[in-house]
Amino acid sequence: xxxxxxxxxxxxxxxxxxxxxxxxxxxxxxxxxxxxxxxxxxxxxxxxxxxxxxxxxxxxxxxxxxxxxxxxxxxxxxxxxxxxxxxxxxxxxxxxxxxxxxxxxxxxxxxxxxxxxxxxxxxxxxxxxxxxxxxxxxxxxxxxxxxxxxxxxxxxxxxxxxxxxxxxxxxxxxxxxxxxxxxxxxxxxxxxxxxxxxxxxxxxxxxxxxxxxxxxxxxxxxxxxxxxxxxxxxxxxxxxxxxxxxxxxxxxxxxxxxxxxxxxxxxxxxxxxxxxxxxxxxxxxxxxxxxxxxxxxxxxxxxxxxxxxxxxxxxxxxxxxxxxxxxxxxxxxxxxxxxxxxxxxxxxxxxxxxxxxxxxxxxxxxxxxxxxxxxxxxxxxxxxxxxxxxxxxxxxxxxxxxxxxxxxxxxxxxxxxxxxxxxxxxxxxxxxxxxxxxxxxxxxxxxxxxxxxxxxxxxxxxxxxxxxxxxxxxxxxxxxxxxxxxxxxxxxxxxxxxxxxxxxxxxxxxxxxxxxxxxxxxxxxxxxxxxxxxxxxxxxxxxxxxxxxxxxxxxxxxxxxxxxxxxxxxxxxxxxxxxxxxxxxxxxxxxxxxxxxxxxxxxxxxxxxxxxxxxxxxxxxxxxx
Amino acid sequence: xxxxxxxxxxxxxxxxxxxxxxxxxxxxxxxxxxxxxxxxxxxxxxxxxxxxxxxxxxxxxxxxxxxxxxxxxxxxxxxxxxxxxxxxxxxxxxxxxxxxxxxxxxxxxxxxxxxxxxxxxxxxxxxxxxxxxxxxxxxxxxxxxxxxxxxxxxxxxxxxxxxxxxxxxxxx
Numbered sequence: 001x002x003x004x005x006x007x008x009x010x011x012x013x014x015x016x017x018x019x020x021x022x023x024x025x026x027x028x029x030x031x032x033x034x035x036x037x038x039x040x041x042x043x044x045x046x047x048x049x050x051x052x053x054x055x056x057x058x059x060x061x062x063x064x065x066x067x068x069x070x071x072x073x074x075x076x077x078x079x080x081x082x083x084x085x086x087x088x089x090x091x092x093x094x095x096x097x098x099x100x101x102x103x104x105x106x107x108x109x110x111x112x113x114x115x116x117x118x119x120x121x122x123x124x125x126x127x128x129x130x131x132x133x134x135x136x137x138x139x140x141x142x143x144x145x146x147x148x149x150x151x152x153x154x155x156x157x158x159x160x161x162x163x164x165x166x167x168x169x170x171x172x173x174x175x176x177x178x179x180x181x182x183x184x185x186x187x188x189x190x191x192x193x194x195x196x197x198x199x200x201x202x203x204x205x206x207x208x209x210x211x212x213x214x215x216x217x218x219x220x221x222x223x224x225x226x227x228x229x230x231x232x233x234x235x236x237x238x239x240x241x242x243x244x245x246x247x248x249x250x251x252x253x254x255x256x257x258x259x260x261x262x263x264x265x266x267x268x269x270x271x272x273x274x275x276x277x278x279x280x281x282x283x284x285x286x287x288x289x290x291x292x293x294x295x296x297x298x299x300x301x302x303x304x305x306x307x308x309x310x311x312x313x314x315x316x317x318x319x320x321x322x323x324x325x326x327x328x329x330x331x332x333x334x335x336x337x338x339x340x341x342x343x344x345x346x347x348x349x350x351x352x353x354x355x356x357x358x359x360x361x362x363x364x365x366x367x368x369x370x371x372x373x374x375x376x377x378x379x380x381x382x383x384x385x386x387x388x389x390x391x392x393x394x395x396x397x398x399x400x401x402x403x404x405x406x407x408x409x410x411x412x413x414x415x416x417x418x419x420x421x422x423x424x425x426x427x428x429x430x431x432x433x434x435x436x437x438x439x440x441x442x443x444x445x446x447x448x449x450x451x452x453x454x455x456x457x458x459x460x461x462x463x464x465x466x467x468x469x470x471x472x473x474x475x476x477x478x479x480x481x482x483x484x485x486x487x488x489x490x491x492x493x494x495x496x497x498x499x500x501x502x503x504x505x506x507x508x509x510x511x512x513x514x515x516x517x518x519x520x521x522x523x524x525x526x527x528x529x530x531x532x533x534x535x536x537x538x539x540x541x542x543x544x545x546x547x548x549x550x551x552x553x554x555x556x557x558x559x560x561x562x563x564x565x566x567x568x569x570x571x572x573x574x575x576x577x578x579x580x581x582x583x584x585x586x587x588x589x590x591x592x593x594x595x596x597x598x599x600x601x602x603x604x605x606x607x608x609x610x611x612x613x614x615x616x617x618x619x620x621x622x623x624x625x
Numbered sequence: 626x627x628x629x630x631x632x633x634x635x636x637x638x639x640x641x642x643x644x645x646x647x648x649x650x651x652x653x654x655x656x657x658x659x660x661x662x663x664x665x666x667x668x669x670x671x672x673x674x675x676x677x678x679x680x681x682x683x684x685x686x687x688x689x690x691x692x693x694x695x696x697x698x699x700x701x702x703x704x705x706x707x708x709x710x711x712x713x714x715x716x717x718x719x720x721x722x723x724x725x726x727x728x729x730x731x732x733x734x735x736x737x738x739x740x741x742x743x744x745x746x747x748x749x750x751x752x753x754x755x756x757x758x759x760x761x762x763x764x765x766x767x768x769x770x771x772x773x774x775x776x777x778x779x780x781x782x783x784x785x786x787x788x789x790x791x792x793x794x795x796x797x
Contacts, residue, residue: 018794026797029777029779029795029797030777030797032732033689033691033732033779034635035692035732036693036730036731036732037731037732037733037734038729039726039729039730039731039732040723040726040732041731042731043722043725043729043731044722044723044726044731047723048666048667048670051667052667052671052674054669055668055670057668073739079729079730080729080730090663090767091656091660091663091664092664093659093660094660094661094664095663095664128653263672271678317771359793386651387652388652388655389658391655391656391659394659394663395659395662398662398666399668401666404667405669405670405673408673408677409673412676412677412680412681415681485671532779550683554680554683558676558680561672561676562676565669565672565673565676568669568672569669572662572665572666572669575662575665575788576662579658579659580657580661582651582655582658583655583659586651586652586655608796609691612760621684
């Protein structure tokens with residue numbers, strides 16, 4: 001950026017934020033509007049627009065901006081977003097981390113410093129940078145109070161668990177078990193890390209505690225379901241099918257884990273050789289979403305149970321139905337893989353992304369005619385995939401924006417060129433005119449100065465020299481001539497002539513002497529008036545020169561900055577193309593891999609179904625015989 | 626436990642684990658690239674906006690008109706039309722997310738442009754529905770004295786009340 005262009009903006013930015021010192025003043029009025037505009041964009045999910053506006057305040061640290069933003073909120077419950085929160089929402093964790101780190105270096109109280117360190121640790125934890133998260137957590141000092149103390153402890157436990165420091169995690173989670181907000185999460189996590197350490201009995205005991213929680217909270221109910229599902233499958237693996245059945249039976253039938261619970265419940269009955277009991281959960285399961293993995297397994301398991309009950313006709317019918325289903329699903333999977341490879345999945349993402357709806361990705365499944373999404377529900381819900389998709393959508397938005405900016409810069413270059421063509425001729429003529437005016441003004445000023453100097457020298461002794469009028473000077477010269485000529489006259493006439501000349505000269509001198517102050521006043525006034533006129537002319541000249549300078553500034557000095565911008569835009573577009581292509585390829589390959597896993601699974605199911613169908617035909621024939 | 630169940634589960638575990646690990650590394654690397662790209666894009670955006678403002682909106686003629694909502698009473702804003710010296714210079718239809726953002730303290734820049742120094746007349750017409758669903762349409766006028774410094778005008782809206790003006794103008 002050209003220095004000349006940058007400085008006024010920096011000054012403006014600094015002034016805007018300086019204004020925050022005294023509420024109600026002009027600068028705060030403007031700052032409030034500009035920060036409000038940032039909030040307007042951020043709250044609509046237009047993070048790029050919001051952050052672009054934030055970068056206008058480039059004379060100020062993000063911390064100062066945050067103080068100003070907090071001032072917007074003062075005395076109200078408005079949900080304003082801080083700069084680092086907007087950056088995080090735009091998935092710029094590195095920049096958000098820098099912003100929070102900057103706060104740590106600021107002159108703020110320990111509570112503010114602790115909050116910033118916690119935010120920083122959370123960012124690092126989310127990004128799986130656990131060493132940095134520990135470093136940030138160590139910056140939290142002093143006595144901590146509820147609920148911040150518990151927030152910190154839970155994050156410490158999570159980081160410790162991720163780093164394999166189970167003893168430390170266990171200790172923290174045990175403490176948090178008594179906290180109402182964290183009790184269920186702490187118990188679940190504790191169970192999880194105990195299982196990871198191979199301390200199965202203790203781990204499952206913790207999960208059992210979660211499974212027995214009394215709650216109506218939606219998230220805690222899901223956690224409770226998950227605990228009972230894990231416990232149920234564990235019991236199944238341990239051969240305690242009765243216990244497994246009982247545990248899986250507690251999982252809600254409309255929750256996210258219900259399909260797996262129904263499937264496991266059926267297998268538990270099978271293990272107990274209560275084949276008829278297995279029919280109930282599996283018959284329910286096969287009526288559910290056909291692309292679900294548990295449902296597809298049930299399609300195979302249900303006829304297997306009928307076979308065990310020697311109900312071969314039912315088994316044959318269901319195996320045939322399962323084969324048809326698997327074949328249809330495989331055809332659909334092939335179509336989906338082709339569709340993804342043709343770029344239709346990315347097209348779908350571009351078309352249906354909705355920044356104001358955080359669940360838009362999962363809702364893709366509700367769209368008709370979208371085979372790509374049929375088998376991707378788990379993938380769509382996974383963090384890595386969501387990050388990748390959001391980054392892809394952000395880059396598509398940036399790509400559009402870069403194209404728009406490239407057009408803007410070209411338009412500005414044209415504008416500068418047109419202005420140049422328009423002004424250059426006019427200004428050259430104006431330059432010549434102003435040069436003439438300058439020359440004339442300089443001469444006039446010189447003369448005016450000379451006059452002023454002369455007036456300053458006039459005094460009662462020398463005023464004849466300066467205040468005699470042209471007429472009086474001519475008369476005095478004539479009198480001198482007459483006086484000289486009188487010497488040629490006869491003595492009497494000469495004397496008369498000299499007396500007359502003397503009287504005439506006396507009259508003139510009397511006039512001069514008596515009119516001297518008035519004449520001096522008149523000439524001084526005229527000199528002052530000329531001075532004022534010249535000053536006014538100089539001002540007018542300066543105004544014209546100012547306009548000339550403004551006109552020149554409106555097109556000169558922009559060629560290099562605009563060309564630089566164009567080159568930066570081109571370079572960024574190239575980088576974007578590469579990253580966008582890589583991101584697109586990754587998304588497609590993740591989706592295709594997911595589908596291929598399902599293809600393998602269904603192919604195995606199909607082989608098993610055909611084998612079991614043949615076996616059941618044989619058994620039917622044997623019975624008939 | 627049925628062998629069928631065991632075999633089906635085991636078949637998938639090894640392949641899935643490999644695929645996930647590989648994708649993880651790529652996700653992290655690409656995320657880093659995207660963040661770096663975003664940072665450079667934002668810097669560039671700021672440069673473009675600055676130069677654009679200098680070329681198109683010199684500070685001595687620049688004016689900005691903002692709309693904000695004050696007060697806790699809810700109403701639905703449908704449209705806004707801004708006139709300057711009897712010419713329409715901006716009009717806007719509001720989406721639900723924009724209305725929500727305005728009620729949450731957001732400020733909308735309705736117009737940015739240039740204006741000669743001196744006295745001018747602004748007129749804002751808004752329409753919408755009040756908390757009972759009744760349609761309303763109001764307008765308000767304001768005499769603006771544009772000076773050489775950049776003009777910031779805020780039009781604050783409050784919930785419509787019969788017989789009361791719901792728009793107030795402030796400028797600096």
